[in-house]
Amino acid sequence: MTPERKKKLRLLLRKKAAEELKKEQERKAAERRRIIDERCGKAKNLDGANEDALRAICKEYHEHIANIESGKYDLEMEIMRKDYEINELNIQVNDLRGKFIKPTLKKVSKYENKFAKLQKKAAEFNFRNQLKTVKKKEFELEDDKGAAEGDAPAEEAAA
Template sequence: MADDEKKRLEEAKKAKQAEIDRKRAEVRKRMEEASKAKKAKKGFMTPERKKKLRLLLRKKAAEELKKEQERKAAERRRIIEERCGKAKNIEDANEAELQTICQMYWHRIYNLEGDKYELERAIEIRKMEIADLNSQVNDLRGKFVKPTLKKVSKYENKFAKLQKKAAEFNFRNQLKVVKKKEFTLEEEDKEKKPDWSKGKPGDQKVKEEEVEA
């Protein structure tokens, strides 16, 4: 009985190991197939194929651009014909026909100028209304619109102050320095009497004659 039990255990182990090996082989096979598929995908775009694809894309883009330009040119011609009309044959026209064509163009220009003036006036009115509404909205919100201020250089005030100080310094240097003469008692005695205190030139002679008499 013990031998049979051992045999069953060994067979179970072998079967389990065989199952594990089989699963590992399957996983390995799947991984190899996936790697082969990746390599095949990477090798699909060869340099020659890339070059051909690039040329085809450029050709397609050039064709699309040409079609777009033609479409825009046709649209432009259509709009010009609608607004200005077809070009008149001036070379084979006589004087009366030329006058008629000029009058027609003059009336067209006159009407267009009138329409232009009305449109500009309507635009100005709209702008004024928009500005008024904006100011009303700001007043309701309690916001104050800051006025646009001019940029002032911060160095201008410094230069102005320096120039002012330099002007004051020059003005002080140009002023004459007045020296006050200090008088002493001795200098007061030595001072000469003024001319008015001496009297007239004839007064001295009159005094001498009176003394002799």
């Protein structure tokens, strides 16, 4: 292709793209106007309307606004419910995978832990002190006494 022909083709493509863009903008504007008319209704002619007609128009608009707000509230509640369900499902998926979100840890004082350990040790000492002491000689068997006495001279002789 010659450069002149390429230039002409580019020019034609630009014109075609500009026309398509213009058509698309017009289509969007018409769609927007249609949706506005559908949601809000046609504009009322207020010229030469008496007071009763104006009241009727205002009442009609008020009812329309109330219906729209009701629908908006319903949609918001449904969105909140779906968000909650999505969150619950995400938690279940994380549980199944075994990946957990690390919780934020609370700051704990080091001194409280040391104090708790000291209290535990103190409780152990108090428990031991409260036990009765047992005299060993009261519960020794006579055989043990003889064996203990007999062992002592044998040890001396070996030495």
